[in-house]
Structures are given as structure tokens and as C-alpha cells.
Amino acid sequence: MNEARCGGPLCSASEVREHRRSGGVGPYHGLSRTRLSKRAATRSHRNARALTNAPAIESPLLPLIAEGDQEAMRQLIDRYAGLIWSIARRLMRDDAEAENVMQEIYVELWKHAGRFDGSKGSEKAFVAMIARRRFIDRIRHQARRPVRTTDQIEAYATAMPDTAGESLDKNESAKKAFAAFNELSSDQQRVLKLSIQQGLTHEEISRALSLPLGTVKTHARRGLHRVRSLLVPAAGVEVAS
Amino acid sequence: MTAQNTERDRMEELLAEHALSGLSAEDAAVLAELEAGEHDESYELAAAALELALVDHEQASPPAEVMERIKAGVLAHAAASRTATGRTQDAVEEEAPAPLAVLFRALPWLAAAAAIALAAVAWMPARTPSFSDQRVALLESPGVMTVAWQALEDPAAAGYTDGDVVWSDALQQGYMRFVGLEPNDPLKEQYQLWIFDASRSADHPVDGGVFNVNEAGEVIVPIDAKIRVNQASMFAITVERPGGVVVSDRSRLPLLAQPAG
Structure with a gap:
């Protein structure tokens, strides 16, 4: 089965293209007998996967996009729309502005698809990184970060979602990040949660937790540094999903 | 703690803040100086991976x-x-x-x-004819109309100097030519052609396709009518959002071409 050999980010663009075609990710016409049998095999594999509730493995699309494949771009837009929209809704108030930035994110992914390096993280994490960067930049640039009252900020601190169980995303990068997160001190965890889940600034976290700003910055730095070192070890190699 | 360590801690602190909530202009300048031109994305990647691990994105979906x-x-x-x-x-x-x-x-x-x-x-095979060649060839067909554009009061037409539309009802084929139509940013807006058909209501012109003008000078664009045009009576170009619209509000109408009589 191609997926086993070619589902990861280390496949060549042509391998990925062949995998995508035989895996029937997009509409495909005029399939040969061989491809039809591969497609049937893929379908049964998917059924088996559904029964075992195993996480889906999706081939990266960015290597294809770097080659100018517009159909892959169309699929990428669909694949990550929910993720990007979810980040947008948490960080931005204005839906029209969120839509504009979302479009810019996809254009950036089209233009710089070649910069995706599967050895440093999954495609999903790469897309989330570009999205977070764009939204954060826009909020900073327009000084339109949602204004929160002290009561709201304190409420965030006392009502943080419980993440004690497992990573919410089955993506390899997310699972590694979650494992690293669980090794952090409780203060570091609280600072990172308030920042990532609620989008609070360091100043807001300082108020929410009644901690000096310098302490918050130290927790953020050490916590993220630890997650980073587990995600991208010294050799800089991580095989992503 | 050595000065080098202090500098590295400061850089890591700024990288973490940049990845989590962004930097002020002053801090961004300090970080750029400390990084000396080589931006380290690994903190942003770590924050993105945490984003996936700690936030449920499954339910979100844009309209x-x-x-x-x-x-x-x-x-x-x-x-x-x-x-x-x-x-x-x-x-x-x-x-x-x-x-x-x-x-x-x-x-x-x-x-x-x-x-x-x-x-x-x-031994090279004949090259694919350019739009310019195809337009010239179409001009030689019988029953082809050539109508000059008329520039209207719109910033996109401010530099317009020349151009026309060549169209054949029989062949359902045509080309637009412009000199000096303002280049557009496809991310923000696109040009859209509308073809008025004498056999249909003027309220429902035929969508002639969206297009971009990427450069100054002469530009030739093939017409892409979405449905058959029986008797073209007027051509209009509007400026629309990317991808075009189904019904234009005609709020921006830089060019119009109407055959005489």
C-alpha cells in the first residue's frame, strides 16, 4: 500500500503525487485498471482504519503546491479551512478582517510552499504556524487585539479547559508538543495555556495570575523552549505525520 | 551570567513572545538585531504544535x-x-x-x-499562436464586430489610452485589447466583463469572465462567455471582488463599448 511507504513528509514530490492520485484524495477520471484496484484497496484500508478508529494519515500537499499544482492548492484550502478559521475566531473579532487575513495566509502558503520542511514538523503544524503569525501580525499592526476587562482575564485564569488527558489533535507534532507540555511546571503550563488557548498577552497573563511580568516572560520562554527542544531535537530531525 | 548568556536569554524571550502574542515595533527591532538576519522559526513551530494539542479545532468551519x-x-x-x-x-x-x-x-x-x-x-513545430495572433485571425472572419472602449470615470481607467473589443456572435469568440488599463491586485479585486445580449433582458448581462491586468502597455485578453451570446449589443467592464460576482452592483465601471447604431 502506497500510504505506508509514502504518507510521510520525506516522500519526493512525484511519490506524493502518485500517492495522492492512487489514494483518490481528489476527483480523478480515466483511472487505469491498476489504479482502480489501488483505489479499491485504499477504500478498504480506509474502512479498516475507521473500524479501528486510527488517526487518518494525509499526504502533505505543500510539496505538490511548490511544483505549481493548483488542484493540490484547492485541496489544501479545504483541508485546513477549519483550523485557520478556528484560530481566526479566537484571535480576531472582525469576521471580514479574518476572511481577508485567511486569504493572505493561503496566498503565502502558495508562494512559499517550498519552505515546508517535513523533518521539522507536520504540514498541519506548518500551516498553523503561518496562520498564527499572520493573525498575530495583523492584530499588532492594527492595534485591534480584543479588549478584555480584568474580570474577564481573571475568569480565563480560573476556567482553563482541562487538557490533562491527551493531545486534542492526533497529529505527530501535536502529540510530541503535548508530551513536552506535560513535563513543564504548573506555572509554565498555566502561562502557555492562557497565551495559546485564550490569546492573552504577557501583560494580561501577568494580571490574571498576579505574577510579575518578568516572571511570566521567563515561564513562557522556558516552557516554549522545552517544547521546542522536544519537537526539534539538536539534530533538528522529527518525522512528522 | 555572562553578557553572551544574557543576550541569548533576551533573544529567546523575544522569540517566545513573538511566537505567542507578537512583539511591539521596538522589541521586533531588537530581535532582528540579535538574530542578525537569520530568523529562528522553531519557537513559532512549537507554539503552533501546542495550538494543535491544546485547542479543539475540529468544530470550526467558515461559512x-x-x-x-x-x-x-x-x-x-x-x-x-x-x-x-x-x-x-x-x-x-x-x-x-x-x-x-x-x-x-x-x-x-x-x-x-x-x-x-x-x-x-x-524541425520545431509551429508555436501556439499568441492572443494577439488569434485576435488578428478573428478580425479576418466575416460578421466580426470591433468596438472601441469608452473610458468612464473610474480610477482604473485614469491612464487608459486605447483599446477595443473584437467579438463574433457566430463563432462565440472574442478578444479585449487595452492600453493603459490600471494593473489590478488579484488578491483585492479583479476585472469582470459583461456582455449585453439584445435577445435578453439588459438586467441580466452575460458573464464574460474575470481577468487580471498584470502590466502596463497593451494587454489582450480572450473573452470567456459563460453562456451563448445571441446578439451582443454592449460590453462593460466592472471591478469586482476576487473571483467575480454573479450580479454586479456596477459601482465601478471603468470601460464600456457599445456598437454604433
Whole structure:
């Protein structure tokens, strides 16, 4: 089965293209007998996967996009729309502005698809990184970060979602990040949660937790540094999903 | 703690803050100086991986109309920005050697290449005719109308100097020619052609396709009528959001072409 050999980010663009075609990710016409049998095999594999509730493995699309494949771009837009929209809704108030930035994110992914390096993280994490960067930049640039009252900020601190169980995303990068997160001190965890889940600034976290700003910055730095070192070890190699 | 350690801690603190909530202009300048031109993305990647691990993104989905607009805009940009080889910007930039390196490497081959090129001309298949050639060929067909554009009061037409539309009802084929129509940013807006058909209501002109003007000077664009045009009576160009619209509010109408009589 191609997926086993070619589902990861280390496949060549042509391998990925062949995998995508035989895996029937997009509409495909005029399939040969061989491809039809591969497609049937893929379908049964998917059924088996559904029964075992195993996480889906999706081939990266960015290597294809770097080659100018517009159909892959169309699929990428669909694949990550929910993720990007979810980040947008948490960080931005204005839906029209969120839509504009979302479009810019996809254009950036089209233009710089070649910069995706599967050895440093999954495609999903790469897309989330570009999205977070764009939204954060826009909020900073327009000084339109949602204004929160002290009561709201304190409420965030006392009502943080419980993440004690497992990573919410089955993506390899997310699972590694979650494992690293669980090794952090409780203060570091609280600072990172308030920042990532609620989008609070360091100043807001300082108020929410009644901690000096310098302490918050130290927790953020050490916590993220630890997650980073587990995600991208010294050799800089991580095989992503 | 040494000065070097202090500097590294400061850089890591700024990288973490940049990844989590962004930096002020002053802090961004300090970080740029500390990084000396080599930005470390690993903190942003770590924050993104935590984003996936700690936030449930499964339920979110943009409204269908938002998705349609985004898709149209992005794919229009992708189509407009493809390079001659069809590859995206980075793929080409990464592989393009420096011009001087190319010259030095190529010198021994130039003479041989010139000889091969001369030989190749003899058997090369005919090139695909350009839009300009196709327009000229269409002009020679019977029953073809040629109508000059009339510039209206719109910033896009401020520099317009010349142009026309060539259309054949019989062949359902046509070309627009413009000189000086303002280049558009496909991310923000696109031009859209509307063809008025005397056999239909003027309230429902035929969508003639969206297009971009990428450069100054003469531009020739083929017409892409979405349905049959029985008797073209007028052509109008509007400025619309990326991907075009189904019904235009005609708030921006830079050019109009109406056959005499």
C-alpha cells in the first residue's frame, strides 16, 4: 500500500503525487485498471482504519503546491479551512478582517510552499504556524487585539479547559508538543495555556495570575523552549505525520 | 551570567513572545538585531504544535460563502502568479543560480547551444499562436464586430489610452485589447466583463469572465462567455471582488463599448 511507504513528509514530490492520485484524495477520471484496484484497496484500508478508529494519515500537499499544482492548492484550502478559521475566531473579532487575513495566509502558503520542511514538523503544524503569525501580525499592526476587562482575564485564569488527558489533535507534532507540555511546571503550563488557548498577552497573563511580568516572560520562554527542544531535537530531525 | 548568556536569554524571550502574542515595533527591532538576519522559526513551530494539542479545532468551519470567496481569490492569484514553468515563486527562486554563476558555467556550452538552436529551428513545430495572433485571425472572419472602449470615470481607467473589443456572435469568440488599463491586485479585486445580449433582458448581462491586468502597455485578453451570446449589443467592464460576482452592483465601471447604431 502506497500510504505506508509514502504518507510521510520525506516522500519526493512525484511519490506524493502518485500517492495522492492512487489514494483518490481528489476527483480523478480515466483511472487505469491498476489504479482502480489501488483505489479499491485504499477504500478498504480506509474502512479498516475507521473500524479501528486510527488517526487518518494525509499526504502533505505543500510539496505538490511548490511544483505549481493548483488542484493540490484547492485541496489544501479545504483541508485546513477549519483550523485557520478556528484560530481566526479566537484571535480576531472582525469576521471580514479574518476572511481577508485567511486569504493572505493561503496566498503565502502558495508562494512559499517550498519552505515546508517535513523533518521539522507536520504540514498541519506548518500551516498553523503561518496562520498564527499572520493573525498575530495583523492584530499588532492594527492595534485591534480584543479588549478584555480584568474580570474577564481573571475568569480565563480560573476556567482553563482541562487538557490533562491527551493531545486534542492526533497529529505527530501535536502529540510530541503535548508530551513536552506535560513535563513543564504548573506555572509554565498555566502561562502557555492562557497565551495559546485564550490569546492573552504577557501583560494580561501577568494580571490574571498576579505574577510579575518578568516572571511570566521567563515561564513562557522556558516552557516554549522545552517544547521546542522536544519537537526539534539538536539534530533538528522529527518525522512528522 | 555572562553578557553572551544574557543576550541569548533576551533573544529567546523575544522569540517566545513573538511566537505567542507578537512583539511591539521596538522589541521586533531588537530581535532582528540579535538574530542578525537569520530568523529562528522553531519557537513559532512549537507554539503552533501546542495550538494543535491544546485547542479543539475540529468544530470550526467558515461559512460556505466565505470559503467560496477565499477559494476564488486564492486560485485567481495562483493562476496569475504561476511562472512560465508552472512552478511557484520559491521553487523557482531556490533553483535559480546567481546570474554570474550561470554565465561562467554556461560559457563552454554557448557555442554548441547556438549551433543546436539553429538546427532545431528547422524541425520545431509551429508555436501556439499568441492572443494577439488569434485576435488578428478573428478580425479576418466575416460578421466580426470591433468596438472601441469608452473610458468612464473610474480610477482604473485614469491612464487608459486605447483599446477595443473584437467579438463574433457566430463563432462565440472574442478578444479585449487595452492600453493603459490600471494593473489590478488579484488578491483585492479583479476585472469582470459583461456582455449585453439584445435577445435578453439588459438586467441580466452575460458573464464574460474575470481577468487580471498584470502590466502596463497593451494587454489582450480572450473573452470567456459563460453562456451563448445571441446578439451582443454592449460590453462593460466592472471591478469586482476576487473571483467575480454573479450580479454586479456596477459601482465601478471603468470601460464600456457599445456598437454604433
